[in-house]
Amino acid sequence: MNSKEEQLQAISEMRIMMERSSRFLSLSGLAGVIVGLYAIIGILFAYFILDRSLLDPVDYNILLNSEGGLAMQKFLPLLLDSLVVLFISIITGSIFAIRNARKKQYIVWDATSKRLLINMMVPLLTGAIYCFILLSKMQIAFIAPATLIFYGLALFTASRYTIDDVRNLGVLQIMLGLVACYYMQYGLIFWAVGFGLLHIVYGLFIYNKYEK
Numbered sequence: 001m002n003s004k005e006e007q008l009q010a011i012s013e014m015r016i017m018m019e020r021s022s023r024f025l026s027l028s029g030l031a032g033v034i035v036g037l038y039a040i041i042g043i044l045f046a047y048f049i050l051d052r053s054l055l056d057p058v059d060y061n062i063l064l065n066s067e068g069g070l071a072m073q074k075f076l077p078l079l080l081d082s083l084v085v086l087f088i089s090i091i092t093g094s095i096f097a098i099r100n101a102r103k104k105q106y107i108v109w110d111a112t113s114k115r116l117l118i119n120m121m122v123p124l125l126t127g128a129i130y131c132f133i134l135l136s137k138m139q140i141a142f143i144a145p146a147t148l149i150f151y152g153l154a155l156f157t158a159s160r161y162t163i164d165d166v167r168n169l170g171v172l173q174i175m176l177g178l179v180a181c182y183y184m185q186y187g188l189i190f191w192a193v194g195f196g197l198l199h200i201v202y203g204l205f206i207y208n209k210y211e212k
Helices: 003-022 029-050 060-065 075-104 111-136 140-161 165-182 184-211
Strands: none
Touching: 029 075, 029 184, 111 140, 140 165, 140 184, 165 184
Protein backbone atom coordinates (compact mmCIF):
# COMPACT_ATOMS: atom_id res chain seq x y z
CA MET A 1 0.00 0.00 0.00
CA ASN A 2 1.53 3.32 -1.04
CA SER A 3 1.69 6.46 1.05
CA LYS A 4 -1.30 8.10 -0.65
CA GLU A 5 -3.58 5.10 -0.01
CA GLU A 6 -2.46 4.97 3.61
CA GLN A 7 -3.31 8.64 4.05
CA LEU A 8 -6.74 8.16 2.50
CA GLN A 9 -7.42 5.19 4.75
CA ALA A 10 -6.30 7.14 7.81
CA ILE A 11 -8.58 10.04 6.87
CA SER A 12 -11.49 7.62 6.35
CA GLU A 13 -10.92 5.96 9.72
CA MET A 14 -10.68 9.34 11.42
CA ARG A 15 -13.94 10.45 9.84
CA ILE A 16 -15.68 7.29 11.04
CA MET A 17 -14.34 7.78 14.57
CA MET A 18 -15.50 11.41 14.63
CA GLU A 19 -18.94 10.40 13.36
CA ARG A 20 -19.25 7.73 16.05
CA SER A 21 -18.25 10.20 18.76
CA SER A 22 -20.66 12.92 17.63
CA ARG A 23 -23.70 10.93 16.45
CA PHE A 24 -25.89 8.20 17.88
CA LEU A 25 -25.78 5.53 15.18
CA SER A 26 -27.59 2.65 16.89
CA LEU A 27 -31.17 3.46 15.85
CA SER A 28 -32.94 0.34 14.59
CA GLY A 29 -35.06 0.31 11.47
CA LEU A 30 -36.83 -2.85 12.63
CA ALA A 31 -37.83 -1.04 15.82
CA GLY A 32 -39.42 1.69 13.69
CA VAL A 33 -41.47 -0.91 11.82
CA ILE A 34 -42.64 -2.60 15.03
CA VAL A 35 -43.47 0.72 16.71
CA GLY A 36 -45.48 1.71 13.64
CA LEU A 37 -47.46 -1.53 13.89
CA TYR A 38 -48.06 -0.87 17.60
CA ALA A 39 -49.47 2.56 16.71
CA ILE A 40 -51.82 1.21 14.06
CA ILE A 41 -53.12 -1.50 16.40
CA GLY A 42 -53.62 1.08 19.14
CA ILE A 43 -55.54 3.38 16.81
CA LEU A 44 -57.75 0.53 15.60
CA PHE A 45 -58.54 -0.17 19.24
CA ALA A 46 -59.33 3.53 19.73
CA TYR A 47 -61.87 3.35 16.91
CA PHE A 48 -63.37 0.32 18.64
CA ILE A 49 -63.67 2.30 21.89
CA LEU A 50 -65.30 5.20 20.06
CA ASP A 51 -67.55 2.79 18.14
CA ARG A 52 -66.64 4.42 14.83
CA SER A 53 -65.72 3.09 11.39
CA LEU A 54 -62.19 3.84 10.20
CA LEU A 55 -63.05 6.69 7.82
CA ASP A 56 -65.83 8.21 9.93
CA PRO A 57 -65.10 11.77 11.10
CA VAL A 58 -65.08 12.16 14.87
CA ASP A 59 -66.88 15.22 16.25
CA TYR A 60 -65.24 15.60 19.64
CA ASN A 61 -67.67 18.29 20.80
CA ILE A 62 -70.59 15.88 20.35
CA LEU A 63 -68.69 13.14 22.18
CA LEU A 64 -67.87 15.45 25.05
CA ASN A 65 -71.44 16.72 25.36
CA SER A 66 -73.13 13.37 24.88
CA GLU A 67 -74.55 11.45 27.78
CA GLY A 68 -71.60 10.28 29.83
CA GLY A 69 -69.24 12.01 27.39
CA LEU A 70 -65.61 11.07 27.16
CA ALA A 71 -65.02 11.68 30.86
CA MET A 72 -65.61 8.13 32.07
CA GLN A 73 -66.95 5.90 29.33
CA LYS A 74 -64.48 6.68 26.56
CA PHE A 75 -61.68 8.96 27.73
CA LEU A 76 -60.10 6.68 30.32
CA PRO A 77 -59.89 3.66 27.96
CA LEU A 78 -58.46 5.93 25.25
CA LEU A 79 -55.87 7.29 27.67
CA LEU A 80 -54.92 3.78 28.78
CA ASP A 81 -54.68 2.68 25.15
CA SER A 82 -52.31 5.53 24.25
CA LEU A 83 -50.16 5.03 27.37
CA VAL A 84 -49.77 1.31 26.70
CA VAL A 85 -48.72 1.97 23.09
CA LEU A 86 -46.29 4.67 24.25
CA PHE A 87 -44.77 2.45 26.95
CA ILE A 88 -44.21 -0.63 24.80
CA SER A 89 -42.90 1.57 21.95
CA ILE A 90 -40.25 3.09 24.23
CA ILE A 91 -39.28 -0.34 25.56
CA THR A 92 -39.10 -1.82 22.06
CA GLY A 93 -37.04 1.07 20.69
CA SER A 94 -34.63 0.88 23.64
CA ILE A 95 -34.15 -2.88 23.36
CA PHE A 96 -33.45 -2.74 19.63
CA ALA A 97 -31.10 0.25 20.01
CA ILE A 98 -29.09 -1.55 22.70
CA ARG A 99 -28.96 -4.71 20.60
CA ASN A 100 -27.89 -2.73 17.54
CA ALA A 101 -25.19 -0.91 19.51
CA ARG A 102 -23.75 -4.14 20.87
CA LYS A 103 -23.77 -5.69 17.42
CA LYS A 104 -21.77 -2.73 16.05
CA GLN A 105 -19.64 -2.55 19.22
CA TYR A 106 -20.80 1.00 19.98
CA ILE A 107 -21.23 2.55 23.41
CA VAL A 108 -24.95 2.85 24.17
CA TRP A 109 -24.93 5.54 26.86
CA ASP A 110 -22.37 8.28 26.27
CA ALA A 111 -22.24 12.06 25.86
CA THR A 112 -23.78 11.83 22.37
CA SER A 113 -26.77 9.74 23.45
CA LYS A 114 -27.31 12.14 26.37
CA ARG A 115 -27.34 15.13 24.00
CA LEU A 116 -29.73 13.25 21.73
CA LEU A 117 -32.09 12.54 24.62
CA ILE A 118 -32.00 16.12 25.92
CA ASN A 119 -32.70 17.59 22.49
CA MET A 120 -35.66 15.24 22.07
CA MET A 121 -37.07 15.67 25.56
CA VAL A 122 -37.39 19.47 25.48
CA PRO A 123 -39.92 19.54 22.59
CA LEU A 124 -41.60 16.33 23.81
CA LEU A 125 -42.11 17.59 27.37
CA THR A 126 -43.29 20.96 26.05
CA GLY A 127 -45.76 19.17 23.81
CA ALA A 128 -46.94 16.94 26.67
CA ILE A 129 -47.62 19.96 28.90
CA TYR A 130 -49.40 21.72 26.05
CA CYS A 131 -51.58 18.66 25.42
CA PHE A 132 -52.50 18.45 29.12
CA ILE A 133 -53.53 22.12 28.94
CA LEU A 134 -55.66 21.35 25.89
CA LEU A 135 -57.18 18.43 27.76
CA SER A 136 -57.98 20.58 30.79
CA LYS A 137 -59.74 23.04 28.48
CA MET A 138 -61.61 20.19 26.77
CA GLN A 139 -59.99 21.01 23.42
CA ILE A 140 -59.62 17.34 22.55
CA ALA A 141 -59.58 17.84 18.78
CA PHE A 142 -56.30 19.79 18.94
CA ILE A 143 -54.37 17.04 20.71
CA ALA A 144 -53.69 14.83 17.67
CA PRO A 145 -52.23 17.67 15.55
CA ALA A 146 -50.22 18.96 18.53
CA THR A 147 -48.62 15.59 19.23
CA LEU A 148 -47.57 15.19 15.60
CA ILE A 149 -46.10 18.69 15.44
CA PHE A 150 -44.15 18.47 18.70
CA TYR A 151 -42.94 14.96 17.89
CA GLY A 152 -41.73 16.23 14.52
CA LEU A 153 -39.94 19.13 16.23
CA ALA A 154 -38.29 16.67 18.62
CA LEU A 155 -37.01 14.57 15.73
CA PHE A 156 -35.82 17.61 13.83
CA THR A 157 -33.86 19.10 16.74
CA ALA A 158 -32.37 15.74 17.73
CA SER A 159 -31.36 14.81 14.17
CA ARG A 160 -28.04 16.65 14.48
CA TYR A 161 -26.95 13.94 16.93
CA THR A 162 -28.02 10.93 14.87
CA ILE A 163 -28.51 9.92 11.24
CA ASP A 164 -29.66 12.68 8.87
CA ASP A 165 -32.72 10.71 7.76
CA VAL A 166 -34.36 11.43 11.13
CA ARG A 167 -34.58 15.10 10.11
CA ASN A 168 -36.68 14.18 7.08
CA LEU A 169 -39.03 12.13 9.22
CA GLY A 170 -39.37 15.09 11.58
CA VAL A 171 -40.28 17.44 8.74
CA LEU A 172 -42.92 15.01 7.47
CA GLN A 173 -44.44 14.72 10.96
CA ILE A 174 -44.60 18.51 11.31
CA MET A 175 -46.25 18.90 7.90
CA LEU A 176 -48.73 16.15 8.70
CA GLY A 177 -49.56 17.80 12.03
CA LEU A 178 -50.23 21.13 10.33
CA VAL A 179 -52.59 19.48 7.83
CA ALA A 180 -54.28 17.68 10.74
CA CYS A 181 -54.98 21.09 12.31
CA TYR A 182 -57.30 21.79 9.39
CA TYR A 183 -58.94 18.35 9.33
CA MET A 184 -59.21 17.82 13.07
CA GLN A 185 -62.16 15.45 12.78
CA TYR A 186 -59.77 12.91 11.23
CA GLY A 187 -57.18 13.17 13.98
CA LEU A 188 -56.96 9.42 14.52
CA ILE A 189 -56.34 8.85 10.81
CA PHE A 190 -53.48 11.36 10.89
CA TRP A 191 -52.12 9.59 13.97
CA ALA A 192 -52.21 6.31 12.05
CA VAL A 193 -50.34 7.88 9.14
CA GLY A 194 -47.80 9.74 11.28
CA PHE A 195 -47.03 7.33 14.09
CA GLY A 196 -47.94 4.22 12.13
CA LEU A 197 -47.33 4.36 8.38
CA LEU A 198 -44.43 6.86 8.42
CA HIS A 199 -42.64 4.85 11.11
CA ILE A 200 -43.03 1.66 9.09
CA VAL A 201 -41.77 3.26 5.87
CA TYR A 202 -38.93 5.02 7.71
CA GLY A 203 -38.00 1.81 9.52
CA LEU A 204 -37.81 -0.20 6.32
CA PHE A 205 -35.74 2.53 4.67
CA ILE A 206 -33.29 2.71 7.60
CA TYR A 207 -33.02 -1.07 7.78
CA ASN A 208 -32.22 -1.41 4.06
CA LYS A 209 -29.80 1.53 4.11
CA TYR A 210 -27.82 0.89 7.30
CA GLU A 211 -28.54 -2.57 8.69
CA LYS A 212 -29.07 -5.02 5.84
